[in-house]
Amino acid sequence: MPALSRHGPRIAVTLLPLLFAILHALGVLPMGVLQRLDDMVYDARLRATMPGTLDDRVVIVDIDEKSLAEVGRWPWSRDHMARLVDTLFEDHGIAVLGFDTVFAEADDSSGLRQLQQIAQGALAGQPGLAEHIERLRPELDHDARFARSLKDRPVVLGYYFTSDRDGRTSGVLPAPVMLPEVLRGRSILATRWDGFGANIAPLAQAAPRAGFFNAVASSDGVVRSVPLLAEHDGRYYESLSLAMFRLLLGSPRVEPGFPAERFLSHDYQALESVRLVHQNTALAIPVDDRLAALVPFRGRGGPQGGSFTYVSASDVLAGRVPAGRLRHKIVLVGTTAPGLLDQRVTPVGEAYPGVETHANLISRLLDGEVLVKPDYALGYELVVLVVSGLVLALALPLLSAARAVGLSLGVVAAVVGLNFWLYLGHGLVLPLASVLVMCALAFALNMSYGYLVESRAKRQLAQLFGTYVPPELVDEMVRDPHRYDMTATTRELTVMFCDMRGFTRLSETLEPTRLQALLNTVFSRLTRTIRSHRGTIDKYMGDCVMAFWGAPVDTADHAGLAVQTALDMAEAVRQMNQEHARQGLPQIGVGIGLNTGPMCVGDMGSDLRRSYTVVGDAVNLGSRLEGLSPTYGVDIVASDTTRSQAPQFVWQELDRVRVKGRATPVTIHTPLGTPESISDEQAEELRRWDLVLLAWRAQDWDTCDAGLRHLQRQNAEKVLYRLYAQRVASMQRRPPDPGWDGATTFETK
Numbered sequence: 001m002p003a004l005s006r007h008g009p010r011i012a013v014t015l016l017p018l019l020f021a022i023l024h025a026l027g028v029l030p031m032g033v034l035q036r037l038d039d040m041v042y043d044a045r046l047r048a049t050m051p052g053t054l055d056d057r058v059v060i061v062d063i064d065e066k067s068l069a070e071v072g073r074w075p076w077s078r079d080h081m082a083r084l085v086d087t088l089f090e091d092h093g094i095a096v097l098g099f100d101t102v103f104a105e106a107d108d109s110s111g112l113r114q115l116q117q118i119a120q121g122a123l124a125g126q127p128g129l130a131e132h133i134e135r136l137r138p139e140l141d142h143d144a145r146f147a148r149s150l151k152d153r154p155v156v157l158g159y160y161f162t163s164d165r166d167g168r169t170s171g172v173l174p175a176p177v178m179l180p181e182v183l184r185g186r187s188i189l190a191t192r193w194d195g196f197g198a199n200i201a202p203l204a205q206a207a208p209r210a211g212f213f214n215a216v217a218s219s220d221g222v223v224r225s226v227p228l229l230a231e232h233d234g235r236y237y238e239s240l241s242l243a244m245f246r247l248l249l250g251s252p253r254v255e256p257g258f259p260a261e262r263f264l265s266h267d268y269q270a271l272e273s274v275r276l277v278h279q280n281t282a283l284a285i286p287v288d289d290r291l292a293a294l295v296p297f298r299g300r301g302g303p304q305g306g307s308f309t310y311v312s313a314s315d316v317l318a319g320r321v322p323a324g325r326l327r328h329k330i331v332l333v334g335t336t337a338p339g340l341l342d343q344r345v346t347p348v349g350e351a352y353p354g355v356e357t358h359a360n361l362i363s364r365l366l367d368g369e370v371l372v373k374p375d376y377a378l379g380y381e382l383v384v385l386v387v388s389g390l391v392l393a394l395a396l397p398l399l400s401a402a403r404a405v406g407l408s409l410g411v412v413a414a415v416v417g418l419n420f421w422l423y424l425g426h427g428l429v430l431p432l433a434s435v436l437v438m439c440a441l442a443f444a445l446n447m448s449y450g451y452l453v454e455s456r457a458k459r460q461l462a463q464l465f466g467t468y469v470p471p472e473l474v475d476e477m478v479r480d481p482h483r484y485d486m487t488a489t490t491r492e493l494t495v496m497f498c499d500m501r502g503f504t505r506l507s508e509t510l511e512p513t514r515l516q517a518l519l520n521t522v523f524s525r526l527t528r529t530i531r532s533h534r535g536t537i538d539k540y541m542g543d544c545v546m547a548f549w550g551a552p553v554d555t556a557d558h559a560g561l562a563v564q565t566a567l568d569m570a571e572a573v574r575q576m577n578q579e580h581a582r583q584g585l586p587q588i589g590v591g592i593g594l595n596t597g598p599m600c601v602g603d604m605g606s607d608l609r610r611s612y613t614v615v616g617d618a619v620n621l622g623s624r625l626e627g628l629s630p631t632y633g634v635d636i637v638a639s640d641t642t643r644s645q646a647p648q649f650v651w652q653e654l655d656r657v658r659v660k661g662r663a664t665p666v667t668i669h670t671p672l673g674t675p676e677s678i679s680d681e682q683a684e685e686l687r688r689w690d691l692v693l694l695a696w697r698a699q700d701w702d703t704c705d706a707g708l709r710h711l712q713r714q715n716a717e718k719v720l721y722r723l724y725a726q727r728v729a730s731m732q733r734r735p736p737d738p739g740w741d742g743a744t745t746f747e748t749k
Contacts, residue, residue: 007397013449014396017441018389021434025381032219037433039218043347045423050348052299052306055363059309059326060355061088063101063335067314074340078107078142080317082149084333087316089153092326098156098244100213100334100342100355103199104171107142147206156243157203157210161193161230171198174210176235177246177254188256189269190231190291191216209251211243215344215357216292223344223352225373226361227292228274228285229254241361242274242285244330248366252278257287259375270375285365286372286427294371294429296364301352302336308359310336332359373429381431388415389438396446408443412436488602493550494562494594494642495619496535497626498526498569501589503543509586519543522588525572533565538613544626548614551601559596559645563638563671566592567649570635593626594638595619596645617662624659625668628746632670633719640667650678652686653693654720656743665743685714696724697742701732 257273298307334355550558597618
């Protein structure tokens with residue numbers, strides 16, 4: 001939470017695309033470009049997943065250019081249509097026949113009406129003329145003949161709905177399949193029309209089943225869906241494809257499929273599905289909020305599209321189609337002739353036969369695989385937007401550029417994968433464009449803000465601290481630059497003073513250029529060691545280097561890191577001395593002082609020159625301890641505070657001292673290494689040394705002297721033991737004052 005609060009402005013900027021995407025989804029701020037992009041995504045996905053295989057269950061009898069050339073211009077005489085119907089049922093034994101055309105006017109092509117007018121007019125007195133005309137009526141009344149061929153056969157006629165100011169109507173509508181009473185008082189959303197063009201009464205009476213063949217074009221003029229039900233005058237009528245499908249199923253009744261009321265209020269105005277109920281079974285066909293289903297196109301469309309078999313109507317009439325070839329097929333009569341204007345712009349083609357849209361829907365209804373944009377698409381879109389938007393807004397500011405790219409791609413992949421899984425596995429068409437655009441904009445704005453605003457702060461921070469702290473610490477700091485500045489604060493840190501021994505002798509024996517080169521080599525090695533353990537270089541002072549741990553980056557184990565650095569520096573000097581011996585160069589040594597305590601750290605100095613440094617009594621003590629290292633013959637002298645905060649090392653206590661400027665004695669130690677690096681002999685030596693110190697502070701000089709003799713036999717070269725042997729000898733000659741507390745006082749720095 002603290003990290004997130006520091007990135008508040010960046011998170012707010014990243015959330016802006018989410019806000020606009022939500023407003024678009026809710027319709028408060030609709031953006032046409034997102035809708036067009038969603039349509040493009042849907043079209044591309046549809047084309048990519050089309051099966052491209054032939055469904056031989058559905059056949060299209062095509063009133064094509066060839067048929068118009070052989071039979072004549074459209075509309076054909078109804079006797080031709082009657083012959084076509086008889087041939088299909090009697091010679092081929094088809095299962096169901098549907099017409100993607102309307103017979104809205106009476107057929108006068110036989111001349112029957114003119115003959116009747118003559119018989120009642122100029123030749124009214126001609127004996128037997130009226131009777132003769134009446135005998136010819138069965139052959140000359142083509143509408144009646146067509147009606148007889150339709151009667152009592154599984155035929156579905158087509159018609160269309162219109163919307164205009166006057167609500168013009170023609171022909172006879174079929175009976176509605178759903179009345180308002182079944183809605184239980186609800187008002188549902190649906191495609192509504194106020195006019196229609198239906199079939200003439202004789203045909204409507206002979207074939208009472210009919211379905212509208214209207215398609216619904218999107219805002220870009222592309223036909224993607226077909227309403228299964230439409231409302232006219234408060235009643236609900238079925239489409240051509242649904243009517244044919246119901247006829248195949250035995251004409252089950254149509255009922256509304258309401259959503260579960262436990263999730264939605266009673267006044268929710270959409271249906272979840274159209275239910276086909278027959279006895280005790282029900283089939284639910286999912287629909288969108290307009291009671292429409294998306295057309296699941298199988299292929300490119302047309303006679304050469306390979307999705308459905310096309311048979312020329314003229315070949316059927318002329319008997320050129322072998323008998324029985326269409327047996328038990330579902331047949332749609334439609335046209336591909338351009339002059340008859342039944343071609344649509346669809347996602348899979350710009351001149352797609354309108355009749356094939358119904359064939360596609362019937363095919364998928366038979367398979368139970370109808371595509372639909374469900375009524376809860378808005379809820380899905382909002383949930384995906386909010387979840388993905390919050391993930392990006394909260395996580396991106398905390399990540400590096402590479403990881404931010406990975407997270408963004410991961411979120412997009414998850415959203416796209418979920419969308420495609422629902423599409424391929426469940427036929428659900430759900431919004432995708434708004435989420436994709438939101439993710440892209442959120443990433444772009446986040447990265448832009450990070451580069452233009454936060455990276456500027458990071459660059460400034462790197463400039464401030466780059467000369468003091470290791471690059472890896474700068475990398476850590478720039479991840480959250482607001483936590484770091486040059487303001488002086490008091491913190492517990494560990495300070496180190498490292499002084500080169502023998503520098504005066506070196507300056508006397510070496511030329512200045514060689515001395516400079518040697519110093520540069522030594523300080524480079526020591527500086528790399530300090531930086532490798534997260535230390536901050538404070539300053540170089542002649543032959544001395546000062547560093548500290550725990551700032552500017554908080555480091556819990558600052559004392560332990562400082563001790564390990566000191567050990568590594570001492571080892572580095574020993575290795576350099578081996579190299580110097582081979583090269584004939586003088587030997588060098590180091591004295592290191594370590595202290596842990598409260599220090600003031602920050603940018604300090606004058607208007608002319610400032611530096612990031614530490615000051616305070618704890619710093620001064622560290623400097624004093626460095627000066628004690630030659631006295632005790634060790635490379636490293638550390639305070640008791642440092643020792644207590646670095647228990648992972650083995651320590652040897654040196655003394656209790658009062659340094660110049662401090663009245664309180666300080667216990668000092670030197671680190672020997674890690675427990676794994678200490679031999680059994682060294683461990684025994686430390687045990688004996690601890691006993692010597694106890695005897696020393698108890699003023700038991702004889703015991704102390706005996707212990708020191710034993711230790712000197714073990715390690716005759718150790719300065720510490722010789723120092724205490726001299727002290728014991730002095731005490732034996734002249735015992736200390738009664739107030740002696742065992743501490744050694746140093747009056748010099």
